Amino acid sequence: MHIEVVANIGEARSDDFLHKTVIVVDVIRATSTIITALINGCKAIIPVETVLKAKELYREGDLLAGERFCKKIAGFDLGNSPLEFTKEAVQGRRIILTTTNGTRGIQKAAKADRVLAGAFLNSKACAEAAIALKRDTVILCAGTQDVFSLEDGLCAGHILEELVLALGEKHIATNDFGLAMRGCYLQAQNRLYETLLSCTNGKKMCKSGFQGDIAACALTNTTDQVPVLENDHMMLLPSIPARPAF
Ligand SMILES: O=C(O)[C@H](CS(=O)(=O)O)OP(=O)(O)O
């Protein structure tokens, strides 16, 4: 199985995703938040790039969510903190979400055969889904405004490690960046929370009062669920069906 790890959205080319599984990773915080919201019973999440698009798609009963400069967007119901997306807040609701990087990454991956949302919370489940889908796989690290973010690379390394544990080293081939990220993850795995606190986005979150989010985003393999993009909506499916062979 071939797994390519892409360092940030700016380095990604949409056409390269055709016929592949793409796992979009934005640990701080969009994909951690999407996973949390769906586990807590929201109906679906519509990831969009702009505030304007989010407002256009809004229908009565929806929740508008997202951030700019880490802060909740004025007039929106929720920001981008996984801690806000509780059962009480989201159960049964459709959420339209726009964030600086993560939702842009999902849009960029939309030509893929399957688009999954990954974070430390579901690394093992992402690895299992990628194996079941039987396609070449790309892990797209969202990064921050087209610059690499360590937390996303570490999570890519975690997903690779789960793939190696599941299939064995000789069945997993990756690019040099993937090799490097797996090595970084193995070094950091016993102090992930501290590592996330010390990286650029972790420090930014702490400065903005979101230290609790870092603890929530650093938990590993807490769920076996994987959000998947289905007709512009991210949702949880009982199992993710492969599309017919091309
Ligand atoms: O709020 C977040 O977690 C970030 C904002 S920023 O890029 O750090 O300014 O957005 P995300 O799209 O989840 O990376």
Ligand SMILES: [Mg+2]
């Ligand atoms: Mg991010």
